[in-house]
Amino acid sequence: MWEETRKSGVKWQQLEHKGPYFTPAYEPLPDGVHFFYDGKPVQLSLAAEEVATFYGKMLHLECTTKEVFRRNFFSDWRKEMTAEERKLITHLDKCDFTEIHRHFMERAEARRTLPREQKQKLKEEAEKLQQEFGYCVLDGHREKIGNFKTEPPGLFRGRGDHPKMGMLKRRVMPEDVVINCSRDSKIPEPPAGHRWREVRSDNTVLWLAAWVENIQNSFKYIVLNPSSKPKGEMDWQKYEVARRLKGVVDKIRAQYQADWKSPEMKKRQLAVALYFIDKLAPPSNSLALRTGNEKEEGETADTVGCCSLRVEHVRLHAPSAGGQGHVVELDFLGKDSIRYKNHVTVEKLVFQNLEHFMEDKDPKDNLFDALTPGGKHGSVQADIVLEKELNVLDLDPQAAGSECTSSLNKHLQDLMEGLTAKVFRTYNASVTLQEQLRVLTRGFQISLFQKEMTGPGIALGLLCLTQKDIVQPPQEAEDSLTCKILAYNRANRAVAVLCNHQRAVPKTFEKSMQTLQKKIEAKKAQVAEARVELQKAETDLRMIGDHKPKSIDVATCRQLKSTPYALRGGVVPSGYFENATPCGSESQHILDSIRVATSGVLQKQRRLLKLEEQLARLRAKATDKEENKQVALGTAKLNYLDPRISIAWCKRFGVPVEKIYNKTQRERFAWAFNQAGEDFEF
DNA sequence: TTATTTACTTAGTATCAACTCT
DNA sequence: AGAGTTGATACTAAGTAAATAA
The missing domain is CATH 1.10.132.10 (Topoisomerase I; Chain A, domain 4)
Structure with missing residues (x-):
């Protein structure tokens, strides 16, 4: 039954819902709250005022001190201003949002200290909203929705060194929203005076509504809550795949270890990359890297994973007299710009391979260049050839990832059906929990027994x-x-x-x-x-x-x-x-x-x-x-x-x-x- | 092939609510 | 009761990987 639905890709027969709940319209500032420019109060147009409040609300956050944030904000804000406003307001330094900031802080405080009954009332209203928009009917079951509200407009808060931080995230309108529901269901009503961008009925996907967000031009979805049946089913399947990996992981490891000696550069790089993704040697000698897909440069923070590692992220420490073994030091920014810093002892062959991969490269070059299209080892078959090709140095050293991750995943797919790189993290994590629980609670059953006796x-x-x-x-x-x-x-x-x-x-x-x-x-x-x-x-x-x-x-x-x-x-x-x-x-x-x-x-x-x-x-x-x-x-x-x-x-x-x-x-x-x-x- | 698009999982943080302590 | 802590939740960004287009 599950097998069939998986193969056909059909995820539901019936889907009915009320569409997303939209952010209420902007409420102008009360009369007593002013924005000042160059020390003088300025009455802003509604649109410009709204964007000003986005910034004012964030005044206490660190991001408002960052140059990129301020520049992006100011540039986008000016686009919302009237011609006169734009003429007047030319320097962010001369803008004073403190009254706006104070206003919103006080408002939040007032809400916190509301009398108990009023709080109760607010809670009931929220509950009513939840009941009306927060559930859908999927194949006859009432299921909870994860996020039933559209994201409110505001300033984009990227993580790490994000080039787009501070940009204006536009208000989502019904005209932006695609509705997905069954054809014969009660089609959700768009808010009065509006219409949906599109209503479709695609039962091969699980989302209820979607729109394109203006910062990255990517989709945002209204999706089910994790407690829902289809989500639970997918969660279960994820762990079943990881459990199947348990059965073949020894074989896979043996194979990539053998591949470390392959005459083919590409094969060796693949084998070392897979090792980086898989290596598990608790308590502190594991790697467990993410895949590291390619990212469009300048669109996001500069973060990497396994396939997008660059030479500058790797340091090799040859065995010292003290006998430390072959140590690889990795230091890079990973997902969410979280720093990954790790010293790991590796097999000699891995070490030698890495030395070779890094030879004659610039710090900015990809480590696994043979797996990426433009890499200098890219089309080279064997080392011997490689040595003669050293003049092909500056072929797009930035090109990363997608080729690497997809060839890696294709390789894994051949080793086990449904196997992808991220399964290793799931597998290694779960296996580690099981093992650690065994070790850390080994004593307990014995002591229970002793208690009975004495x-x-x-x-x-x-x-x-x-x-x-x-x-x-x-x-x-x-x-x-x-x-x-x-x-x-x-x-x-x-x-x-x-x-x-x-x-x-x-x-x-x-x-x-x-x-x-x-x-x-x-x-x-x-x-x-x-x-x-x-x-x-x-x-x-x-x-x-x-x-x-x-x-x-x-x-x-x-x-x-x-x-x-x-x-x-x-x-x-x-x-x-x-x-x-x-x-x-x-x-x-x-x-x-x-x-x-x-x-x-x-x-x-x-x-x-x-x-x-x-x-x-x-x-x-x-x-x-x-x-x-x-x-x-x-x-x-x-x-x-x-x-x-x-x-x-x-x-x-x-x-x-x-x-x-x-x-x-x-x-x-x-x-x-x-x-x-x-x-x-x- | 290779690049782009789409749909879904994984991620950390801000804020809210509940609880503890004085 | 009010302040201070702590835990839960809401939120949404940032990944992965498959599908699709070029």
């Missing part, structure tokens, strides 16, 4: 200690749950590191770390204090023994020794009462005071344990926080880790899935829940 329920003394006096194993269940979750996060983090998922250090990081440290110090003090108190209680108990050891009869002595306290190697030394003589009624009194003193010791002991636990938990939290400082776990969790691995692990270790996946995530992974038994293996 648990707390052993015979207690007859000192009439009440149940609560028994030293409980320190809240085992809860404590081990904390440990398990910490272990899960560690495993998750290993994958995030593998995939280089970074985030900006949270603005509040230092401060909240400090408060946490303070808490730890306070807890340490409490622990020390509790320890002193325990010692004092122990001395008290011993004192009773010192003063009246003889008063205890033999039977009581036995009882005493069998109390949990004595058994724990406490302060009453074994044999301490051995020579006590029977002394009848007096022993009852002694027994009483010992009971009280013992109970005191037990109480102090419990308190100490509890505090020590709290301290341990705080320390764990601090570790977790520190390790997470620059690592984003969410991306791996959402896009790379087969949820069935986590679900199976939860079942095996008795961890409630809610501790791992929040509500949205459980909805997103709904497809996985009835699939993964506790013995699921990726």
Whole structure:
């Protein structure tokens, strides 16, 4: 069934929806808010004012200080001005948006501090909108839509050094929007006085509406929510492909390793490129690069992936006397201009190949030039020929990627149906999670077993200690749950590191770390204090023994020794009462005071344990926080880790899935829940 | 072939909402 | 109750890769 739909490309039979919700029209600034030029208030035309507010709203953001941003903004803004405005406003430096900025900050603040009922009202209105526009009917099921609103107009915020940052992103109009729905469904109504660009019925795609965005001239789509059935199905298939890779990955690796020795330059480059994409050697010797498609120069930030790597991104470190092995250093800006910097030990053959690939090239030349059309190794068959061709140096050194990625993917397709470069990231990520979970929680099942055998329920003394006096194993269940979750996060983090998922250090990081440290110090003090108190209680108990050891009869002595306290190697030394003589009624009194003193010791002991636990938990939290400082776990969790691995692990270790996946995530992974038994293996 | 277009996944950040602590 | 934290969500940019056009 799935096979058929995949082959035919048909994705639905019925699709009905209300079309996108459009950004409300621009609301002019209130009378009291002014824009100033050269110190004088200027009443702008509506269009120019709107664009001015886009900039004013962003005044606190770093991008407004960037020259490219300011230049692009100013140039686009001037296009929206009237002739007079354009004549007057010639320098951005003379523009004063501070009143506009203050206005929007105050408005946001006002909304935050709205009384509870008004907030409730806003929430209800949002919910109404969601109900009206946020769902569609797909093959008889009501499915949630991911983004049912068109993107509002504003200033483009590219990441990294984006040449187009600050450009005006135009308002989307119904006339821009193509609607996709089934022919016989209720066709969505365009807003009054407008019409759609087109209404079509293409059931080989999943989008509901689309428009062309004016910055990059690319499509934007209204699509389904990840919780929807078709999205879930695709997610599932993605992991199934990755699992099939597991079956052939050894063969593939053997082959590309063999290809490192191929006489054909192209083959060797392909083999090394694939190695860069695949190499997995935890904990810190993996590469896991993205494919690195070609990008149009000047249209986007200069970022690269495997196929678009340039010589300048690679450094080779020959084996040193210290015996470091062959090390490759990669340093480049990857997706989202996130820096990828890594030292990795590689096989000698890889190293030699790289030396060869880099020979006689400029830093700006492509590393894998034989896989790109204009590269100097491009059409060369063998090294021997290559050596004679060295004069073909400056043939378009910039040409990158597309040829490389498509030949790479074509090669992979031959090795396994459905295999592409990005599958390696999915595969390596999921396999790493599974393995790390195994390693990091290896101890837990054993300790559960031990608990059964030696648990707390052993015979207690007859000192009439009440149940609560028994030293409980320190809240085992809860404590081990904390440990398990910490272990899960560690495993998750290993994958995030593998995939280089970074985030900006949270603005509040230092401060909240400090408060946490303070808490730890306070807890340490409490622990020390509790320890002193325990010692004092122990001395008290011993004192009773010192003063009246003889008063205890033999039977009581036995009882005493069998109390949990004595058994724990406490302060009453074994044999301490051995020579006590029977002394009848007096022993009852002694027994009483010992009971009280013992109970005191037990109480102090419990308190100490509890505090020590709290301290341990705080320390764990601090570790977790520190390790997470620059690592984003969410991306791996959402896009790379087969949820069935986590679900199976939860079942095996008795961890409630809610501790791992929040509500949205459980909805997103709904497809996985009835699939993964506790013995699921990726 | 090679370049362009299209459709979909992957990504980090800003903001919003909920919760914790004082 | 209000401030401060934290977690969740909304948002949309930036990739991948297949399909299509030239």
